[in-house]
Amino acid sequence: MRGKLRCKSALLILFSLFFILNSCYKKKDTILKVYVRNSSGQLLEGADVQIYAEPTDTLNQNAPSVNLKEKTDKTGVANFNFNFLYDSGQTGVAILKLKAIYYSQTGENIVEITEETNNESFIVIQ
Numbered sequence: 001m002r003g004k005l006r007c008k009s010a011l012l013i014l015f016s017l018f019f020i021l022n023s024c025y026k027k028k029d030t031i032l033k034v035y036v037r038n039s040s041g042q043l044l045e046g047a048d049v050q051i052y053a054e055p056t057d058t059l060n061q062n063a064p065s066v067n068l069k070e071k072t073d074k075t076g077v078a079n080f081n082f083n084f085l086y087d088s089g090q091t092g093v094a095i096l097k098l099k100a101i102y103y104s105q106t107g108e109n110i111v112e113i114t115e116e117t118n119n120e121s122f123i124v125i126q
Contacts, residue, residue: 027083028116028117029081029118030081030083030085030113030114030115030116030117030119031082031117031118032051032079032080032082032119032120032121033077033078033079033119034049034051034072034077034078034079034080034098034100034111034120034121035077035120035121036072036076036077036078036102036107036123036125037076037123037124038105038124038126039126043072043075044072044076045074045075046071046072046102047076047078047100047102048069048100049069049071049098049099050067050069050098050099050100051067051068051069051080051097052066052067052097053065053066053067053094053095053096054097066085066094066096082113085113086113094112094113095111096110096111097109097110098110098111099123100123101125102125106126107124107125107126108123109121109122109123
């Protein structure tokens with residue numbers, strides 16, 4: 001009788017610890033770094049970078065809308081944080097279009113954002 005009670009108590013403690021430890025999960029940041037270069041490979045400071053979504057289902061009124069703009073810093077990088085778009089447990093975040101403009105030159109790319117990682121993309125301005 002006592003052996004069964006100890007076994008049940010031990011199982012209860014193990015299950016409690018499992019749920020407590022899993023509830024302490026902290027979501028990591030979902031980041032995108034966009035590197036903008038000219039045709040000779042030089043990173044460009046001050047380029048305008050726009051990220052936007054083009055939904056494949058235009059009838060879906062609940063499709064997430066993404067339209068973000070940043071300028072590249074002195075290292076030629078524009079940083080974007082997608083924590084607002086990603087919920088824990090979700091698989092994948094988004095496939096987005098990128099466009100960079102530097103004076104009259106432009107470049108484009110497509111990027112798939114992976115959850116809770118530092119994503120990178122490169123755009124060559126021509």
